[in-house]
Amino acid sequence: MKEIKKQRILTGDRPTGKLHIGHYFGSLQNRVKLQDEYETFILVADLQALTDNFSNPEKVAQNIYETTLDNLAAGLNPEKCTFVVQSMVPELAELTMFYSNLVTVSRLQRNPTIKTEIGQKKELFGSEGESVTYGFLGYPISQAADITAFEAEAVPVGEDQLPLIEQTKEIVRKFNSLFKEVLIEPEAVISEHKRIKGLDGNAKMGKSLGNSIYLSDNEETIRLKIKGAITDTNKIHKNDPANPEICMVGYYHKLFNKDNLETVYSECRKGERGCVSCKKELADNIILYLKPIQERRKYYEERPELVKKILIEGTKKARLITKNTVKKVKEAMKINYFDE
Numbered sequence: 001m002k003e004i005k006k007q008r009i010l011t012g013d014r015p016t017g018k019l020h021i022g023h024y025f026g027s028l029q030n031r032v033k034l035q036d037e038y039e040t041f042i043l044v045a046d047l048q049a050l051t052d053n054f055s056n057p058e059k060v061a062q063n064i065y066e067t068t069l070d071n072l073a074a075g076l077n078p079e080k081c082t083f084v085v086q087s088m089v090p091e092l093a094e095l096t097m098f099y100s101n102l103v104t105v106s107r108l109q110r111n112p113t114i115k116t117e118i119g120q121k122k123e124l125f126g127s128e129g130e131s132v133t134y135g136f137l138g139y140p141i142s143q144a145a146d147i148t149a150f151e152a153e154a155v156p157v158g159e160d161q162l163p164l165i166e167q168t169k170e171i172v173r174k175f176n177s178l179f180k181e182v183l184i185e186p187e188a189v190i191s192e193h194k195r196i197k198g199l200d201g202n203a204k205m206g207k208s209l210g211n212s213i214y215l216s217d218n219e220e221t222i223r224l225k226i227k228g229a230i231t232d233t234n235k236i237h238k239n240d241p242a243n244p245e246i247c248m249v250g251y252y253h254k255l256f257n258k259d260n261l262e263t264v265y266s267e268c269r270k271g272e273r274g275c276v277s278c279k280k281e282l283a284d285n286i287i288l289y290l291k292p293i294q295e296r297r298k299y300y301e302e303r304p305e306l307v308k309k310i311l312i313e314g315t316k317k318a319r320l321i322t323k324n325t326v327k328k329v330k331e332a333m334k335i336n337y338f339d340e
């Protein structure tokens, strides 16, 4: 029987902190499912993290390990997928250099993801000129280099990344029409769960927002965080009826207590449920849910040499592919000067 070649996917994270349940429902869970169907590459995107943290490279360096641990903990199997450290693949920087000639500065400034991020920087630092570097503005080009270097057909990402995939497609089309059909145009694969709200009711759970439940949080931390979650503020006494739809505890029950959801909601509405016990029930469920994830994390935490090996070998394997892509790109551009 002829073996059907699996399609390839590339996805990744910026190593800037530990991953939280928002990452889990937004992407990790989806990756775990996809690893059986696709040839999977997971990029630890340290170069991209540096575009925002250049004065703090230690933070990025430390989080390479944490991000990898979180992915392994979530259930990504190193036998099935390949982990790659971005800065250890020089071909990605080479391709970025070539592609930067295919994208105008104004197109980058119009990229909705970049536009939002520049807006946030403005709020933080006052003026755009002082905070937006050339490297930061260009990170969509570097992401296009990542995706095309691996010849990824599909890119599983959250919704906020769609403009980056669109930018990649444009670069591919431009390159291919200028030179030769050598680059593969990728498709985004959006996971069903979109964005998970934060403990404070913020629309986004964010590493920097202080409103997250981390995959590696211990029992005590989880209980404390749930105790502090925003509930229906109209409910004062234990037996007041309330609206679970405007309560963050009610919201997380939807994710972690599916089997008992109807009871939770109807008891809350009828005033038959106290917030204290409701929060306890939720915390119990989250702890139970995260247990296998944390057990896997512990396994790898106790074996740092294994994690290192996974990253080194994965990166080595990756370079066989990325070197070949650069070769094809140079041939297409006829700048392969000294090739035999």
Ligand code: TRP
Pocket: 010, 011, 012, 013, 014, 043, 045, 048, 143, 146, 147, 155, 157, 161
């Ligand atoms: N931009 C992604 C993030 O912020 C990380 C990333 C870098 C990535 N290169 C990629 C994702 C290539 C998918 C494909 O998390």
Ligand code: SF4
Pocket: 231, 232, 235, 242, 243, 244, 247, 248, 249, 250, 268, 269, 273, 274, 275, 276, 278, 279
């Ligand atoms: Fe929220 Fe539960 Fe209190 Fe209802 S009973 S308001 S769902 S914490």
